[in-house]
Amino acid sequence: MKTEFPRTLSLLRQERGVSQRTAAGDLGISQALLSHYENGIREPGLAFVVRACEYYHVSADFLLGRTLSREGGALTDDDILNMADQGNILRGSVLATLQSKLISGAVSVLFDLLGKLNDKAAVNEAAQMLNGAIYILFRRLHRAAGGNEAMFSAPAELVAMGLPAAEMKLAEARYVRTLEALREREAAFPELTGESLSKNYPGSGQCITQVLHSADAKAAGLVKE
Structure with missing residues (x-):
């Protein structure tokens, strides 16, 4: 089980x-x-x-x-946030568990799909982007908690100025360039429809579609503002 x-x-x-x-x-x-x-x-x-x-x-x-939905269907952003309402005695840990399952499931699907391309550069650049996001989030948490900056070698002032974010953008540029080169070589890209993700990745397929839907909705909202 x-x-x-x-x-x-x-x-x-x-x-x-x-x-x-x-x-x-x-x-x-x-x-x-x-x-x-x-x-x-x-x-x-x-x-x-x-x-x-x-x-x-x-x-x-x-x-x-x-599945991450209590009823067995897809979760909405409100469903996730409702797990953190005032009546939930484990609102922090339950929400963290849900978000962890969502993101880890989505990352698992993403890297499995990239692995099918059999290209190390695409995998490495994707990993670099995700590593950068985790580094930024953890270091800000570490600093807020009063942690010792000696744990890190990159100067705090450069991190605050966006050094890790800049490296993430460079990794994204290399990632895009790698994918374009694969497309030009007519590499066999895996099918990426919602139906194929659900079929090929039972359970975790919902994770990536949920993450994509949430991020896409936020991006669309920014465009309308």
Whole structure:
């Protein structure tokens, strides 16, 4: 069973605000057995999965980590933000878990597609762009938390002036140039329709389409402003 299942099962219980003993009683099993399920020590049968879905009001696909939507469909931006409402006792961690699943799933699909081109430059430049984004986000978090700048070799003032962002733009330019060269050589690009992504990447295909939809909607909104 997918490794997401134990974590999701535990998060849903904590989100509901009930103890392991209470949830186990409601689900008709012992607390010890529920603990085993939540820690991935044992795998439940279908009957338990059905009861857990009814108890937590989620789809089996969500519980098993096959989709990010509790109802089994595509998530909207509002769906994700609603996970962080005031009534959710784990609003920060649940939202972080959802966003982590979205982004990691999208990145997995992206690099699998790039791997089909069998071109190291395309893969390396894409990785450079993503590495730059993670570096910027982490370093700003590190600085806000009062971390020691000695951890980094790039001067803080140059980072603040946009040095990592500039390198990301250069990587993007090299990435575009590499893809154009592949197109000119008539390389076999994989099919990139929504239907093909859903078919070839069950579960994670939804991640990349969700990320694309969200970013595209924001970009379109900026154009209209």
